Amino acid sequence: MYDVAREAGVSQTTVTHVLTGKRPVSAATKERVWDAITRLDFHPNEMARALRRQRSHSVALVLPNIVHALAPVFARHAGVRLREHGFQVTIHETDGDPETAASIVGALASWPVDGAIFSGFALGPDSAEALHRRQIPFVNCGVDDEEVRPWPVVRLDQGEGMRQVLEVLAERTAGAIAYVGGPAGAPGADIRRRAYEREMARLGRPVDERLIASVAYDWRAGRQAARSLLGTGLPFGAVACANDLIAIGVCAELRGRGIAIPDDVAVTGFDNIEPDAMVEPTLTSVETHMDRIAQEGVDLLLAAMGGQEDLAANVLVQPQLVRRASA
Amino acid sequence: MYDVAREAGVSQTTVTHVLTGKRPVSAATKERVWDAITRLDFHPNEMARALRRQRSHSVALVLPNIVHALAPVFARHAGVRLREHGFQVTIHETDGDPETAASIVGALASWPVDGAIFSGFALGPDSAEALHRRQIPFVNCGVDDEEVRPWPVVRLDQGEGMRQVLEVLAERTAGAIAYVGGPAGAPGADIRRRAYEREMARLGRPVDERLIASVAYDWRAGRQAARSLLGTGLPFGAVACANDLIAIGVCAELRGRGIAIPDDVAVTGFDNIEPDAMVEPTLTSVETHMDRIAQEGVDLLLAAMGGQEDLAANVLVQPQLVRRASA
DNA sequence: CTGTTAGCGCGTTCAC
DNA sequence: GTGAACGCGCTAACAG
Numbered sequence A, B: 001m002y003d004v005a006r007e008a009g010v011s012q013t014t015v016t017h018v019l020t021g022k023r024p025v026s027a028a029t030k031e032r033v034w035d036a037i038t039r040l041d042f043h044p045n046e047m048a049r050a051l052r053r054q055r056s057h058s059v060a061l062v063l064p065n066i067v068h069a070l071a072p073v074f075a076r077h078a079g080v081r082l083r084e085h086g087f088q089v090t091i092h093e094t095d096g097d098p099e100t101a102a103s104i105v106g107a108l109a110s111w112p113v114d115g116a117i118f119s120g121f122a123l124g125p126d127s128a129e130a131l132h133r134r135q136i137p138f139v140n141c142g143v144d145d146e147e148v149r150p151w152p153v154v155r156l157d158q159g160e161g162m163r164q165v166l167e168v169l170a171e172r173t174a175g176a177i178a179y180v181g182g183p184a185g186a187p188g189a190d191i192r193r194r195a196y197e198r199e200m201a202r203l204g205r206p207v208d209e210r211l212i213a214s215v216a217y218d219w220r221a222g223r224q225a226a227r228s229l230l231g232t233g234l235p236f237g238a239v240a241c242a243n244d245l246i247a248i249g250v251c252a253e254l255r256g257r258g259i260a261i262p263d264d265v266a267v268t269g270f271d272n273i274e275p276d277a278m279v280e281p282t283l284t285s286v287e288t289h290m291d292r293i294a295q296e297g298v299d300l301l302l303a304a305m306g307g308q309e310d311l312a313a314n315v316l317v318q319p320q321l322v323r324r325a326s327a
Numbered sequence C: 001c002t003g004t005t006a007g008c009g010c011g012t013t014c015a016c
Numbered sequence D: 001g002t003g004a005a006c007g008c009g010c011t012a013a014c015a016g
Helices: A002-008 A012-020 A027-040 A046-053 A071-084 A098-110 A125-133 A158-172 A189-202 A219-231 A244-256 A290-305 B002-008 B012-020 B027-040 B046-053 B071-084 B098-110 B125-133 B158-172 B189-202 B219-231 B244-256 B290-305
Strands: A058-063 A088-093 A115-119 A138-141 A153-156 A177-181 A212-214 A238-241 A266-268 A285-287 A314-317 A320-322 B058-063 B088-093 B115-119 B138-141 B153-156 B177-181 B212-214 B238-241 B266-268 B285-287 B314-317 B320-322
Touching: A002 A012, A002 A027, A012 A027, A046 B046, A058 A071, A058 A098, A071 A088, A071 A115, A071 A290, A071 B071, A071 B088, A088 B071, A098 A125, A115 A290, A125 A138, A138 A290, A153 A158, A153 A290, A158 A177, A158 A189, A158 A238, A158 A266, A158 A285, A158 A320, A177 A189, A177 A219, A177 A244, A189 A212, A212 A219, A219 A238, A219 A244, A238 A244, A244 A266, A290 A314, B002 B012, B002 B027, B012 B027, B058 B071, B058 B098, B071 B088, B071 B115, B071 B290, B088 B098, B098 B125, B115 B290, B125 B138, B138 B290, B153 B158, B153 B290, B158 B177, B158 B189, B158 B238, B158 B266, B158 B285, B158 B320, B177 B189, B177 B219, B177 B244, B189 B212, B212 B219, B219 B238, B219 B244, B238 B244, B244 B266, B290 B314
Parallel strands: A058 A088, A058 A115, A115 A138, A138 A153, A153 A314, A177 A212, A177 A238, A238 A266, B058 B088, B058 B115, B115 B138, B138 B153, B153 B314, B177 B212, B177 B238, B238 B266
Antiparallel strands: A088 B088, A285 A320, B285 B320
């Protein structure tokens, strides 16, 4: 910039103001400065700028693992929206480990981002406090429980999703409705399971513990779960699954045994991932609207970075049943 | 840091050297400084550090779209490896638009990253030149053509993948082997199509233009392609697809018409995406080893950032056929 | 409308 | 072993 100023025969101050427009500059000078800028191929150093202005125009996106089914979708929507507002996005993965998450929060103190979005896991209270202490605005998206927290949270109304699922399944069958949940303690597992029990009660359907399985969130585990459900010898007319991968596994196993879906047994998933439309039969699932969650999260963050203090908003995004062939 | 120095009763210089260890500091002083650091919860400002040292310890990851099938896998592996080496990762999406890509390269001049990884598209020569001029080391991963470029490139040996595919299909059937490619000009479409023709020739199989389709890289397009292949009335015993989504669509359509896979028609995909193991029949495909591509790319970049000049390496990663039920 | 000065938070001389 | 002073590249405060 020093060179630009010299080349244009003005002070650095003037160059700055040509760049930022924060002060009127005569057309002639402006012209000469722009000329020098293009001639020297000058680009302002954002790092120095950030240091001086105490704003880096960058936000950290912290999530368990970018490979998880919905993570890229979230990252995409959040990223686009943030970039629209002139923010750069840095990405951090916790690997689902709270300790790693905490250390990332610690590192955030060194890399002065203007804000942070935590997605796909619940922030620990100590981390939240640390961020607060360092005045780093943040939001916590995709939290998989119902706890109310004293910081901004955007979550999906999982109970409502389960309600819609069970409504459809109850229509489909008068028989028992089994449930295959995620592993206890895993994100979303507990809340979805409780929602299942609650909604079953509301529908006046009995819950039989023997028809409830808890397995890993993947496809093989789904097959396995179907086997053990069938192994009980108990009849059932539907299976609600906590996750699409599980549901696809369940379908595969059932079909392998000659059980017709949805006529003999109806099956539902949850999350509405891409393969749902490609498997046979296509899978009825629940759209979790990652786009809206990301949008709400970013909007909240932008507001917080804009100076609005202490808004501990609790946004609840409504899911939507996507009805396909399996139920 | 000023505060830490005062609290410990030393100069800022000493604090720096306690932090960086670039100069011996007496145990007693070190003790007092660490004490002050923890007491004041001090974290060095990486931004200021970067400005001073002219190294930001961050690299830019530029890709078309994080939602694309293999992008998150690449981002994951590259990210982990870069973080292991103390680098932060910023993410940028081109949306497949060369202009956007060029503007990102321009922005990189302002945001002084230590290096950049471009993945999933071929960098333009002008962008490469701009990076060179600004002394920003970079690598270009996942380039989908065979052109030799004067900058570091890591690519998959797509011809070899197609060779493996056709070898299997040729074993399966003595009949015609149809091909469903991606849209002309799309990433990987041309190279895979040419590889198909070349390998067919090597196998002594005739190529019938009427049994070649070019469609979008998605599932619906695959169904459509299968319909038009069947519509020709020409018999064929196998279909090689340029992409798994297309292949899954082809399978769906064939099965819908009562055609047995692989007995009547064998089908193969390409990329080995997750759903391959979940569809019926499971899809034979080609593993593209994004982990290895990412690793090679990062290693190349680390070497370049380490000061090794002008290494215009051309790494070729070998794909591997994953044999499943569809062929 | 423009320039001079000071300083963002550090690391690196060069001195002791 | 330690400290004082300067500067990385830029912007804000204070002049005129």
